[in-house]
Structures are given as structure tokens and as C-alpha cells.
Amino acid sequence: MSPQNPVLSHHISSQFNENLQDVNTKFMTMGGLVEQQVANAVRSLLDTDANLATTVQEEDGVVNRLESEIDEALTLILARRHPAASDLRMVIAMSKANTDLERIGDEAAKIARIAKSLCEEGESPRGYVETRHIGNQVRLMIREALDAFARLDAEQALRVMMADADIDREYQSATRTLMTYMIEDPRHITRVINVMWVLRALERIGDHARNIAEQVIYMVKGFDARHTSVEEIEEKIQGR
Known part of the structure; x- marks a missing residue:
């Protein structure tokens, strides 16, 4: 599993540190699980x-x-410890990233449901x-976003955001190709x-991985990276 988050290493209150480390460990466990969910969902489709x-x-x-447990733990930290500055940013960022992980799990379950339908229909x-190509890319995005979160690596988070733009372009290209195929041969419309x-x-999973990367930048740099261009x-x- 990813190394201990460096934000968790220096606190006056050892209990505060322990509370943060416990929830961070659970968050990373959840991240590993949803990454595997995505991989298995795609494999279930490709392997019927x-x-x-x-x-x-x-x-x-x-x-x-896990999402519910993490939410509860973060709420208790806010209520009991009243974190400030970088600690508060981390609690807020983890809360938002927690929601994105849960939604990745929802999308994986959706893929699995479609895979079961295709197993029956052909x-x-x-x-x-x-599907194989984009599936591999988004799985890597999840892993790198979580690694950036664990190491507070803003530059790696930026690379995840750049990868999301590539995913969006490939998704649009694949969609156009499949729509053309359906027009030319309507016999397989439902399955396509x-x-x-x-x-x-x-593509939505890629968006959620990007959201997690945005929260890394918020933790490290203290500014909201949402609705902001990659160039900005x-x-x-880089401080330019």
C-alpha cells in the first residue's frame, strides 16, 4: 500500500495524528478496492x-x-479536533475524494451489470x-491519483489531470466509430x-480520478483546481 501521507507525520496531538492515520488507511483501502473493481468489471465484459x-x-x-465509515470518521475529527490550515484542507479533500471513490465503484457495478447482460445476449x-484500452488507462489514473494523494505530489496529480483529457478524446473517437458502425449495420445496435x-x-471514472487529483492540488497548494485549465x-x- 502507499506510504504514510506526510501531512500525518507532524502534529502536537498524538491522538489527532492517530485519528487522521486511521481514516487515511481506510481511504487507501477503499481506493485499492475500487481500482480492482474497475479492473474486474472490464475483465468480466471482455472474458464474458x-x-x-x-x-x-x-x-x-x-x-x-467504507464510504459511510470514512464520512463518519471525518465528521468526528472536525467536531472533536477542530483542525486548521493544512490539516483542515486534508480533511475536506479526503471527504470529497471519498465521494469520488464511491462513485467509481458505482460505475464499475454498472459495467458489471452490462457485462452480465451481454453474457446473455451475446x-x-x-x-x-x-474498452480494453480505455479501461487500462482509467485504472492507471485511479492508481496514480491515489499515489499522488498518499505522497502529496502535486506534479503527479497534474499528470493525472492531463491523462483525463486524453481519455476524453479517445472516448469521443470510439463513440463516433461505434455510431458509424451501427448506421452501417443495424443488426447489432442493442449490443453495441x-x-x-x-x-x-x-470516461466518468476518468473524471472522478481527475477530481481526486484536483483535491491533491488543493491540499498541497491551497487553491481550488476545479474549473481551472491545466495550463493555469x-x-x-511550478510558481511561474
């Missing part, structure tokens, strides 16, 4: 594995429980190459549309 898809759906309940004739929904879910963020991070 209905049992694996069912496992992904069942694990969504575990993710939901594989789609198109779109699996794009299902694959398009999978690609849409993967890069200038602020």
Missing part, C-alpha cells in the same frame, strides 16, 4: 464472465460501507478493443449501445 461480474456488483456494498461485434454505455462509464494549474504548481 458472468460470475466475476456478480462479484463486482456484490463488492459495491463493501465500498458503500458479445458485441465491436468496441471491445477500445451496451458497449457504448460501458465506454461512457469508463501548471503555472501555479
Whole structure:
């Protein structure tokens, strides 16, 4: 698992440090679980594995429980410890990133549900190459966003944001290709549309990974990176 978050290493209150470390550990555990959910959901589709898809759906309940536990722990920290400055930023950032992790789990469960449907209806004739490629990319984005969170690495967080722009372009290209195929051969419209929904879910997962990266920048630099261009963020991070 990722190394201890450096923000957690220096506090006057050892109890405060312990509270933060406990919730941070649970957050990283949840992150690892949702990353695996995404990988398994995509694999269940590509391998026509209905049992694996069912496992992904069942694990969504575990993710939901972790989200609730993390929210409760962060609320208690705010109520009892009254953190300020960088500690407060970390609590706020983790709270927002926690929501994004849960939503990644929801998207993985959605992919698994579509995979089960395609297992029954028959594989789609198109779109699996794009699914494999974009699936691998978003899984890497999740891992790198969580690693940036653990190490408070604003530059790596920026790279995650740049990767999201690439995902968006590839998603749009894949969608155009599949729409053209459906027009040319309408016999497989339903199955191809299902694959398009999978690609849409993967694109949203990339968005959530970007959101987590934005929270890293907020923790480290203290400014809101949402609704800000990558170029502006890069200038602020590098102090230009």
C-alpha cells in the first residue's frame, strides 16, 4: 500500500495524528478496492464472465460501507479536533475524494451489470478493443491519483489531470466509430449501445480520478483546481 501521507507525520496531538492515520488507511483501502473493481468489471465484459461480474456488483456494498465509515470518521475529527490550515484542507479533500471513490465503484457495478447482460445476449461485434484500452488507462489514473494523494505530489496529480483529457478524446473517437458502425449495420445496435454505455462509464471514472487529483492540488497548494485549465494549474504548481 502507499506510504504514510506526510501531512500525518507532524502534529502536537498524538491522538489527532492517530485519528487522521486511521481514516487515511481506510481511504487507501477503499481506493485499492475500487481500482480492482474497475479492473474486474472490464475483465468480466471482455472474458464474458458472468460470475466475476456478480462479484463486482456484490463488492459495491463493501465500498458503500467504507464510504459511510470514512464520512463518519471525518465528521468526528472536525467536531472533536477542530483542525486548521493544512490539516483542515486534508480533511475536506479526503471527504470529497471519498465521494469520488464511491462513485467509481458505482460505475464499475454498472459495467458489471452490462457485462452480465451481454453474457446473455451475446458479445458485441465491436468496441471491445477500445474498452480494453480505455479501461487500462482509467485504472492507471485511479492508481496514480491515489499515489499522488498518499505522497502529496502535486506534479503527479497534474499528470493525472492531463491523462483525463486524453481519455476524453479517445472516448469521443470510439463513440463516433461505434455510431458509424451501427448506421452501417443495424443488426447489432442493442449490443453495441451496451458497449457504448460501458465506454461512457469508463470516461466518468476518468473524471472522478481527475477530481481526486484536483483535491491533491488543493491540499498541497491551497487553491481550488476545479474549473481551472491545466495550463493555469501548471503555472501555479511550478510558481511561474
